Amino acid sequence: MSRASMKRVERLEAASGVHSLGYYHLIYASDAADYQVQRSALIASGKAKASDFMFDENEGLPVEQRQAEGPQTIPWSMSHDDWVLQMDEEHSR
Numbered sequence: 001m002s003r004a005s006m007k008r009v010e011r012l013e014a015a016s017g018v019h020s021l022g023y024y025h026l027i028y029a030s031d032a033a034d035y036q037v038q039r040s041a042l043i044a045s046g047k048a049k050a051s052d053f054m055f056d057e058n059e060g061l062p063v064e065q066r067q068a069e070g071p072q073t074i075p076w077s078m079s080h081d082d083w084v085l086q087m088d089e090e091h092s093r
Contacts, residue, residue, distance in 0.1 A: 021079060024053035026072040042071055
């Protein structure tokens with residue numbers, strides 16, 4: 001994406017009123033060593049900070065159920081307290 005396009009997207013996101021509180025990253029690793037390699041690559045590329053939440057989506061799954069995808073970066077737009085309140089509402093229905 002060009003620099004001008006990135007600036008335009010940033011302005012549109014700012015105007016929309018939806019603001020990210022941070023990011024979390026989903027990593028689809030084949031094993032623990034692969035997770036560490038992918039995690040290090042995300043940090044080295046600048047797409048993630050060492051303090052970001054990173055999850056191995058394949059952890060604990062049998063080999064035949066594991067997904068083979070590239071890492072995904074997802075904006076975190078809800079505070080922990082908001083998330084807890086939402087879960088409480090959903091469970092009380």
